[in-house]
């Protein structure tokens with residue numbers, strides 16, 4: 001049977017069981033396309049039916065979150081935790097608060113997380129969770145009460161050896177602090193149940209910066225493979241959140257010109273490159289919930305309402321906003337603008353059409369499960385530090401982060417090398433799959 005027939009048979013079953021779950025089906029298809037013949041060729045994997053098992057999360061809990069707003073009105077939101085696979089370690093993955101969050105998005109994120117975590121080389125399973133709560137326009141007190149109400153429901157399902165959530169979109173260090181305190185009060189224990197904690201209560205140095213910095217380290221490894229370096233390269237970045245601003249900061253520090261950051265309203269364009277002060281201003285706006293439409297006089301960028309970052313002529317693109325943010329038209333603009341490397345800071349930021357155009361246009365693309373693994377890698381280091389109750393210095397963690405990103409690059413390159421080029425997506429899928437599949441196959445039918 002050909003790979004395509006195997007894939008279509010497999011996906012037919014998955015589609016029947018997950019009707020309409022577009023993002024989840026998209027992510028499963030990408031991984032299955034690269035690994036289905038590997039499973040077939042490997043008797044242990046085939047017998048264990050690894051892919052069929054991974055196409056279904058271990059479990060998914062859904063709960064109601066009831067909280068009170070500042071006007072004493074009762075508000076009701078939905079909360080979820082998807083525990084995808086604990087084959088190689090406790091479930092691990094972020095919490096997202098976003099009004100557009102759906103079970104399909106969470107299932108796709110948890111599925112991707114399992115392979116990403118395997119690539120880090122650390123003993124971490126995969127999970128993801130969150131709520132359709134929208135923090136925009138909410139007071140600090142309301143967000144805190146929401147976090148407490150959310151944890152009241154989530155606490156029975158997590159634990160330091162069971163499931164260790166972290167932050168994601170709209171869940172930063174502040175929210176993790178509130179979530180951690182709520183867990184601590186309920187469980188009557190102080191443990192490393194969440195990562196991304198403040199440094200004063202068990203957080204790791206460099207956790208906040210890790211995804212963005214790690215993305216730049218991975219990009220540097222991609223460039224080194226071609227005998228190039230990042231200094232002097234023009235880079236477009238989307239998003240203005242944690243990943244985007246830390247990637248921008250690190251790229252600028254390495255001598256690159258970061259010409260864009262963006263949000264849902266439009267794009268900040270700096271043809272000569274943003275400065276570290278400009279990035280700090282963007283970060284302060286994001287933290288204050290303010291928009292970036294009106295940069296201060298000292299900023300050498302202008303805001304273009306409704307524009308995308310991908311219309312600029314750049315060498316490198318780093319999409320760092322959200323899933324499916326970059327469509328076919330934007331991908332064509334990137335190709336036409338001369339981009340040669342794209343490394344994903346966000347999870348699955350390209351639509352299927354964009355993936356095709358980028359590949360045909362000769363852009364080398366690193367998938368998020370490899371290039372944005374720095375955040376979860378430092379979360380893994382935070383778990384180790386919590387267990388041994390000793391903390392590493394910022395320099396030590398940064399050195400470990402760089403080493404982990406370079407090791408992921410080497411692993412992915414080994415599996416993805418085809419003639420003179422590297423298919424990073426295929427390499428990441430195969431390397432992550434093998435690690436998880438070995439564990440699943442060794443554990444029998446359970």
Ligand code: NDP
Pocket residue numbers: 167168169170171211238239240241242243244262263264265286320321322323325345346347372373375376
């Ligand atoms: P943040 O909440 O800090 O920032 C996300 C930003 O993206 C927001 O400012 C939002 O703008 C902007 N945005 C959303 N949609 C679009 C769009 N279509 N076009 C342009 N901008 C948009 O999130 P993070 O930085 O933490 O996460 C970003 C991505 O990285 C997500 O895919 C996440 O899953 C992934 N990731 C995050 C990790 C982490 O450690 N934080 C780890 C690994 C992956 P607005 O303000 O207008 O809403």
